Amino acid sequence: MPYELIEGLPSTHGDHYPLNTTTLIRHAARTYPEQEVVYRTGGGDWDRYTYADCFDRVKRAAKVLRELGVGPGDVVGILDWNSKRHFELYWAIPGLAAVMLQMNLRLAPTDLGYVTSHSGASTVLVDESLLSVAEELAPHAPGVRTWVVMSDRPLSEIETSLPNVMHFEDLMQTAHADIDLPLIEESSAYSACYTSGTTGKPKGVYYSHRGIYLHAMAQAATLSMDIEDAVMLITPMFHGQSWGLPQSAVFSAAKIVLPGRYAASETSVLVETMVAERVTVANGAPAIFQPMLDHIATMDDKPDFHRLRLLSGATEPALAMMRGFAELTGARVVHAYGATETTPFVAVNRSKPVLDSCLTDAERWDLMRSQGLPVCGVDIRLVDAQGNDLPHDGVAQGEVLVRGPWIIERYHNIADDADRFLDGWWRSGDMGRIDGNGYLKLTDRIKDVIKSGGEWISSIDMENAIVSHPEVVEAAVIAVPHPQWQERPLALVVTRDGQEIPTSVIHRLLADSFAKWQLPDDIVYVDRLPRTSVGKLDKKALRAQYAGSAQLLS
Amino acid sequence: MPYELIEGLPSTHGDHYPLNTTTLIRHAARTYPEQEVVYRTGGGDWDRYTYADCFDRVKRAAKVLRELGVGPGDVVGILDWNSKRHFELYWAIPGLAAVMLQMNLRLAPTDLGYVTSHSGASTVLVDESLLSVAEELAPHAPGVRTWVVMSDRPLSEIETSLPNVMHFEDLMQTAHADIDLPLIEESSAYSACYTSGTTGKPKGVYYSHRGIYLHAMAQAATLSMDIEDAVMLITPMFHGQSWGLPQSAVFSAAKIVLPGRYAASETSVLVETMVAERVTVANGAPAIFQPMLDHIATMDDKPDFHRLRLLSGATEPALAMMRGFAELTGARVVHAYGATETTPFVAVNRSKPVLDSCLTDAERWDLMRSQGLPVCGVDIRLVDAQGNDLPHDGVAQGEVLVRGPWIIERYHNIADDADRFLDGWWRSGDMGRIDGNGYLKLTDRIKDVIKSGGEWISSIDMENAIVSHPEVVEAAVIAVPHPQWQERPLALVVTRDGQEIPTSVIHRLLADSFAKWQLPDDIVYVDRLPRTSVGKLDKKALRAQYAGSAQLLS
Structure with missing residues (x-):
């Protein structure tokens, strides 16, 4: 532990009723059993079921995994789109105190093989549409002993060169939901995600149950999400857990919308579904939202998205796109800041009432493009080249350092990560300013x-x-x-x-x-x-x- | 620890970046320095200052306390109304890893003496208006060595029989804010509150930093509070930390409104302030809200309270009162359930969209009087006389058991509390039903x-x-x-x-x-x-x- 902690008097709250992700899905299913999960099937149709049915399948999936020999500390990989089964496995795998490995299906087979082997995954569940990815991966991931294919079609109709493949739905059919998911030590890993690794090998970030749980609460509170929201997960669930939105949506008992696999040409499907399901929150990079806006521009009847927040990350959204959504649909593009290492919510843009009267329209839009205000719970520091603190005056530029309950303190099983940390703070590699109102504005990458x-x-x-x-x-x-x-x-x-x-x-x-x-x-x-x-x-x-x-x- | 915890793989989030209340106030002051705290002075006037100024005084108060010898684990008592200084001490005392003793000024001197002595408090800060309470208490609290009076008047004008009284504002004047509040082991006690003890001696509940922090996030998320809210703390801050609303309001960076000391005849002052400060959240027992409604009924211009949620606890609100507020002002009375032992948020009433179409108006109002839906994070069970689980079918009645990160696992330093717990669950002593929609309805006290x-x-x-x-x-x-x-x-x-x-x-x-x-x-x-x-x-x-x-x- 890089912190010196002072001990006070013991409390009567006890030491450690654990923060587990199972609490979130169980609470949602018990208290809002009627709430819906809407999903797109492999065939491209839309279907829906309830939180109660979903949690039933979560428990059955946990039973299946346990019968396959998965236990505490084991790593289970998933190769899938933002699908219904992927969503179920989000709770089933960590519910057993096993670790869900997020497998980025866009990585090269050698890189994905490195990630799989480094994590020690011995079981991988793969959607039928991604069997070719798994087949290319297999020679680079010799530690994987169990492959499970997920499909609506029977095993007899599925062709694959993977050895001894099992069929998820076959196993589910005979599994009962009579499993008590255990209470898990909260610092245990919930899931693993590897950085894309532009320099060197991918590095493993192993999120804790505690970190994911706290992030979910903070995100739900910051975005004011509740049961009347409908949350569409566009950002891949196989990298950075779709920015933590699956968990905050379940914390809020919001409706979940899972678009599954969709092609670049299917932007119109996303927009139609947003209208039909009255989506109020969706996440994605500007590169996802821009084609949506282009499509909307061609529509005779513009959709009314005045309740919609488009959570945008990765790069700064273009001003024209932000204004376009606002003017054509009423939707707000909400720029947020984070990284794989930060779960990822660090800062999110929102307007402050105090600024309403003192900014011009142009200044307000410019401010909306900044990375925004720190989320409560995360500490942010700016330091100069020597590691000295810089003032938050909107002028001084320094590297952004972050720490908090959902920020990593080390990478998984690598020796040389000391240069990425300073006194327990994670070095983001981003250079930026913080102004007197608290707004963070990134200005550069430190490497540049x-x-x-x-x-x-x-x-x-x-x-x-x-x-x-x-x-x-x-x-x-x-x-x-x-x-x-x-x-x-x-x-x-x-x-x-x-x-x-x-x-x-x-x-x-x-x-x-x-x-x-x-x-x-x-x-x-x-x-x-x-x-x-x-x-x-x-x-x-x-x-x-x-x-x-x-x-x-x- | 009454739980068996399964360990998984270690995460890279690390073990334990601690949940400290200091994080909440520091974040609010840094990110929303302009936000206001409005307060009523001892003289009855209203004044205001900013979060930034408030946090500056919090740090100076911590410096004062440290110079008085207060350190980690020490207990510091407060005798005060919902005042500005009380609010500052809410952060200053726990910020030092000391324990804030909530002193119920309505207790008999012998009971308050028992509480003070049992907690081991050696320092007590007392508002000038409550000197007589402190003077009556002093003979029953021989462990208190330091008395500090809080007043806008100079010490020379204050008469008291307390020995060696110090003057808070004198000490504050020479204190600097250059103090680094430490990181505190999160299971350390943040504050102590004793049950009123209708049977036997008061029992001590010592809230942890962790429990308070999680409760604040859950309450803020459940009530959808944010920077545009203005929160008036009517429920005493000297018992059950005003239902945790001070902390969730700061988490949300909401405006805080502190009514100080007000007489029963001053209901109109509360209503006027709610209008002037555009209060959106206030807490209190029905016995507080009913006179407000009576006053509003006499007003020619009814206030527009359509954004106001009146958080109501202790007893079930009368239907006529709930309807009266809705019809005359648009305010919603939000019935919540909890106890000193539960920090207190366990359940809170809210309507579900799914019920909108299937309840009659009378049924909906009846449902709004129930204790509502469990808050995410808290587990609720119903058990029969033998401790067996009962179904949540709206029919079976049993004792309500609760557990979770902000629910106590024992009482402070008493030997015979085993009958208040069952397998790590706290026995509420309340009997109730839970229906298929998740609504909790209390039906009786177990003792009756x-x-x-x-x-x-x-x-x-x-x-x-x-x-x-x-x-x-x-x-x-x-x-x-x-x-x-x-x-x-x-x-x-x-x-x-x-x-x-x-x-x-x-x-x-x-x-x-x-x-x-x-x-x-x-x-x-x-x-x-x-x-x-x-x-x-x-x-x-x-x-x-x-x-x-x-x-x-x-």
Whole structure:
């Protein structure tokens, strides 16, 4: 434990009535047995059942797993879309004190094999539509002894090269719901999710029952969710547990809507279902919401989404998209901040009554694009390059550090994670500011920041300033190694006509926001900037290409 | 620990980032520094300050206490109304890992002395208006070495016989806010409250930081409270921490309204303040709300309270009062259930969408008077006289047992509390039913129930049935000891004209709801029934008077 804890007098609440996820689903099923779970089947049809029926199947699934030999501490993998069975396994596996491994079906077979083997999973449940993923994975996951296929079709109709495959629904048919799910030590792992690992191997985050439970309560309270909400889970349940929304929705006894597998061409299906089921909360990246808005723009009768909150993460939503949803449908895009390591809720954007009267319309929209206000329970700090605290004044920029009951304190079974933590705080790798009203605004990734003379220079701020010149099409500012200053900024600029701009003009553009020592020593004009497969500036490639240029510049 | 816990795989959330109440107030002050705390001063004026200013005073108060020698595990008593300083001490005392003793200023000096001595409190802070209570208490609390008076007036103007009194505001003036409140082991006691103890000595409930924190989140989520709420604390902060509303309000960053000391004649002040501060949540017993409604009935311009939830506890609210608030103001009376031992939120009434279409207006109002739906996190069981589980079918009546993270597992430092617990569940002493929709309805106190032949007979149900006879004015059913059946019911009846009613007629009234063996063997006609000082039937007196009658009856 990285904290020094002071002990007071023992309380009469006792030590430890445990926070278990089973409590959430059992409470919902007992108190709101009539509430609905709506789901899309493998065939593309929509169907529904009640919380009571769902919990009955949860218990039967737990019985099935126990009969397959799954016990406390065992790891069980799932390869599935946001389906009804996936949702049941969310409660059945952890209900046995086993660990649900979230298997990202978009990973390469070798990476997914690494994740599966590193977790020690010996049982994997796979949706029929993903058998090919499992078959490619199998050679890279030799520890998996039991494969269970989930399908509405009988086993005899399913073809697969997986060895000794069992059929989930066959097992369910003979299983009874007469199982008492145990009380579980709350620091036990509920599920495991591995970071995508842009650098190095994926790293394992093992969420505790306690962390998931507290996150569910905090999220439900922060989003004011209740039984009259209908929550559509669009963000994959196989990564970051769909941002914790399945659990907060059940805590709130909200209606659940599971879209299953849907193709990019089926945006209209999502929108129609949101209308039909009166969805009030949905989650996703801006890349999911933008096609929805495009579709809505073509509709004659615009849907009335005035109760809908679109919980948006991963990247900053575009202003035009936020305004578009508001103007066409009344829906609010709610920008939230978090990471795999943070369960993920760290901050969420919401307007404050105190600001209503003092912001212009443009300022308010700009604020809505920020990462928002910290969620109660999570501590946020900004630190400089030396780890010193920075003020929350809207000016000082530093790395965002986070700690709290649902923030990791280490990675699973790896030796060298010390650089990701500072005194028990998790280092997000994000650089940002916090203003006097408490709003967090990310400005850069630390890895893209220029570390010069023991200080940091934000590459993105500098890029934005340079791009404000009318002749500049795009710009990238990268760090190049420097013998005296460690790193120096180098600006790569694409101009409209290929002409260079005098350095003094660029420096004048930067003078307002940057100190003199922070200005780039030289500017390189290029025809175009390299981009990654998802369209982001490929700064890694640029850094490699220009690594030797500091000597030239100095 | 009364639970067997299964251990799974260790999580990477770590063991134990602690749930501390300091997190709640610090988060609120940092993220919503502008939010207001409105309070009534000792002089009767209203004033206000911000969360930021409040937290500054909280830290200074902690500094003052530390300089007075208060440290982890020490108990500090408070004698005060729902005042600004009381609110600050709610965070300052537990922030040091010390225990805040809630001192019920309505207790007799000997009882309050017992509570103070049993808790081991050595420091007591007392509002100037309550010096006489402290002076009467002092001889019964010899362990108190430090008395601190809280007043806006200077010490020189304050007269008291208490020895070596210090002056809170004098100490605050020289204290700085530069204190780092420690991280506290979460099972440490946050505060202590003693049961009123109708039988025997008061019993100590010592709430943990963890229990208070979880209760705050659950209450905030259940009541959908947020920054746009304004919460008026009417229920005393000196008993059951005003039902946990101070903490859930701070979790939600709601505006706080502290009415201080107000006389019964000042109901109009409460109503005016609710209007002026746009109060949306207030708590109290029906005995507090009824005079408010009476006052509102006299107002020409009825206040618009459509956002107001009146959180009502202790006894069932009268239907006429609930309807009156709804019809005159739009306010909802929200009936909740709990006890000192349960922090107190166990159940809270709310309507379910599924019932909207299938209940008559009368049925809906009747349902709104029930204790409502369990709060997520709390487990509720009904058991019969042998401790066997009873179904939640709306018919079976049993004792309500409760367990969960904010329910006590023992009383503080007493030896003989085993009869109040069953397998780790707290025995509420309440008898009730739970229907298929999850609604809890209390029917009786177990001590008033007749235990006959190993089964229970509800006295209140039987009384209600007898009173339905047009000639009956009132009735009491009590248990009388019986050599063979342990207890038998005896009905005491007052009729309009003093005439007796044939026993067969009474038995016919009871036939629908009671088995034959449950019917009272005899009925005694009396002129009047004894009542306690607060107007309740004095069944204790009746049981004593008729203890010998079973021999006669059998």
